[in-house]
Amino acid sequence: MPPWAIDGAGDCAVGWTHEAPMNRIYNYTVYANIHWMNTGLALNGTAGVAIAAVGGQWTANPGTGMVGATGNAEFIAKDGYALPGAPEGLLVGYVGSTPPPDAAPPGVFAIGQGITLPPGQQGVLYLAINDDIPALYGVGFADNEGTIQVKVTVG
Numbered sequence: 001m002p003p004w005a006i007d008g009a010g011d012c013a014v015g016w017t018h019e020a021p022m023n024r025i026y027n028y029t030v031y032a033n034i035h036w037m038n039t040g041l042a043l044n045g046t047a048g049v050a051i052a053a054v055g056g057q058w059t060a061n062p063g064t065g066m067v068g069a070t071g072n073a074e075f076i077a078k079d080g081y082a083l084p085g086a087p088e089g090l091l092v093g094y095v096g097s098t099p100p101p102d103a104a105p106p107g108v109f110a111i112g113q114g115i116t117l118p119p120g121q122q123g124v125l126y127l128a129i130n131d132d133i134p135a136l137y138g139v140g141f142a143d144n145e146g147t148i149q150v151k152v153t154v155g
């Protein structure tokens with residue numbers, strides 16, 4: 001299966017959008033060098049959504065080594081990161097009608113090993129590594145390495 005495809009129970013390619021039916025599980029591979037990966041999963045607000053990191057390692061800075069979805073707590077994200085004040089390399093998410101802007105948009109949330117979003121979330125789910133989006137402190141996403149595998153359960 002190509003890396004852009006949803007495996008498991010999903011039925012659309014990343015970048016395409018479809019409304020998420022209830023009681024479905026979607027599996028994604030989130031690449032550290034992709035800035036806000038569009039999952040193609042449109043949330044309509046009627047169900048809760050559980051997002052869990054289930055494996056993998058990545059880095060937002062190859063000089064500091066590989067980390068899991070909880071990121072590197074020794075390096076706290078500065079302004080310009082997806083989620084300032086949180087660990088660099090943390091798995092983060094965003095739900096919206098359009099892709100997030102380059103600056104840290106309101107509504108970005110920490111996922112780490114996992115989070116459950118209550119009903120009411122409306123828009124497409126985007127996933128990313130917490131890194132320097134506009135490359136203010138280095139090369140931003142260009143030197144990132146690795147992947148995190150994520151399971152999303154709707155309903």
